[in-house]
Amino acid sequence: MSSVVLEKIVKKYGAFEVVHGIDLEIAAKEFVVLVGPSGCGKSTTLRMIAGLEEISGGTLTIGDRVMNRVAPKDRDVAMVFQNYALYPHLSVSENIAFGLRIRKVKKEQIAESVADVAGILGLTDYLDRRPADLSGGQRQRVAMGRAIVRHPEVFLFDEPLSNLDAKLRTQMRAEIKRLHKRLGVTSVYVTHDQVEAMTLADRIVVMCDGRIEQIGTPMDLFNNPINTFVAGFIGSPPMNQIDAKLTYDDKGPLADIDGVAVRLPALPELKHNEGRKIVVGMRPEHMSITPIDDASELPVTLDLIETLGSEALLHTMVAGKPFVAKAETNGKALALEDVTSLRIAAKEIKVFDGETGMAFGHPGTA
Template sequence: MSGVSIESVFKRYGAVQVVHGVDLTVEEKEFVVLVGPSGCGKSTTLRMIAGLEEISDGEIAIDGRVVNRIAPKDRDVAMVFQNYALYPHLNVAENMAFGLRIRRMPKDEVKKQITEVAEILGLTEYLERRPADLSGGQRQRVAMGRAIVRHPKVFLFDEPLSNLDAKLRTQMRAEIRRLHNRLGVTSVYVTHDQVEAMTLADRIVVMNDGNIEQVGTPMELFNNPVNTFVAGFLGSPPMNQIQGTLTDQGAQIGGHELRILGAASGQTGRDVVVGIRPEHISLEAGPETSPLPIALDLVEPLGSEALLHGSFGDTPMVLKVDTHGDVAHLSGVSEIHVPADLVYLFDAETGGAIRGQAN
């Protein structure tokens, strides 16, 4: 199977360690996204798979073969770079052919490959152009084409969309996913953008400070984050996190009692972090909700929804509510209602999840 397996991999630069023992298995045909803030070791991990960085310790295997001491060119992987790395002196066809020519593939075979891939990517009419004469999206496609023509076992993407503007990014994101569905090649994709991670991935790997925080499908991670870091990283706007203590019924935060379904019993008095997703609150009381006072200072209309910026006590809060076509009434909001079944609890000290969402 042409998956990638990473076993307790470390990366050190001299005395500085940047990846602290990463374990990860990427299944065949799977699209895995490594996501995390800059400096979390995600790019380093990707570059170790590519062979562009040496592995200080541990083992990486591609398609069942350990590649630690195998040169990048012999690993049968292809990479799409953040800045595309298209050769400015070569036209699109020559750029895509570069790797094949180096590998001494016969000319007509090269031509066939390029024609085929250009077709898939809609680049047929641009084959004679130089990268400088292409738009951002087209360059991005050429960069992918260059990877695809080689028919590698694994595609590696290093933040390939971060140089595009927001609109194009959304478009190319969908295109990458469609392409994956069509070609079914094992892919490892690095990004710092959690939306990209959520939309593209079969499985997301959240990294922080050189460690893997959590691995799972996008919805698993969204619904059951294992700690405050993952909880705060996925979701937009991020989850609101408020210090509190456990009670019989739920949690005590800033002098208010919050009812929480299934709160760990018998741990009354434990310090916790209470997590509330911005979109989970409502403005009207329901059967299983507890009210929280909120001091609102800004309403940002987004159209069908609006973001409410304010604070609960000293804790800044961002909330997301439906506008129903009008935001005028939102500026008067002074109280929100938190459903008892949609509250997250984390240990105040370790940040680990005490319980996930009830569903």
């Protein structure tokens, strides 16, 4: 399997630059997910790797070959799209075989490869059907079969699951993960769904406006977001971000949240900045409705409880903005008036600069 290396990759449409010099090294066999809001340049980046878009600047290397000027069919990559792009008049078996047929692979070998791939993807019983007679999930499997059968060096996926309903999406997500474990093909996967990104990726690349904000393992990004953008993008429900002012007492830094003092982690960067505007980040899962050691307390009035079963989402307002906490239900329904304050330990709190949005005490920026 091949590595994929992007160096200072730029995409311009006329004078309009949409990808601004991206650097990204994907190791052989790695599963990398590009995630970010609509229009941030995920598909464009993927299509440049595939050769479907011309590269305006920088260098793309797959394995040990510079690919900028190599035709898509000679790059040894296979792409799976959101809309499957199957041939409606061909059977499942003919759809899977198509790429091999145009490459003039021998008939017996095609039959063997198609049978193999159909076995892997659970399509053996459907080989004679047309795409119209399949479910969405089965169609998506055929699209993957068509990619797998060529034994490419690199798989490229562009939102392959977004046409499926929620349950099927979860199921196919697990299948893609299993497939990657089994075949070990270097994969680049585009999605705007952060849950897909978290569950599939070896490493996640968070993009915004044609730039990379942060690259890291799912837990890196969850535990140490580099700025408020990444903090708000990774995690569900997202991290609460509260505007506050930095103050101190004799024990160290505090956040002044509308007059309520909340203990902050004692980061060296937070010294000597009395009155500085900060953003305090609190993940819903770090909030507690019962007393915990060394925790600050935020008085709250709940306005809504969403019970999910083993957990509930508690909705309130803090400093004039919506705030969500997650609580265990232990099998009992909570009432609004049961909760009058939320607690959080200082070590769980993230602190961002109020002007730049950059994290204080980030391992990558310290």
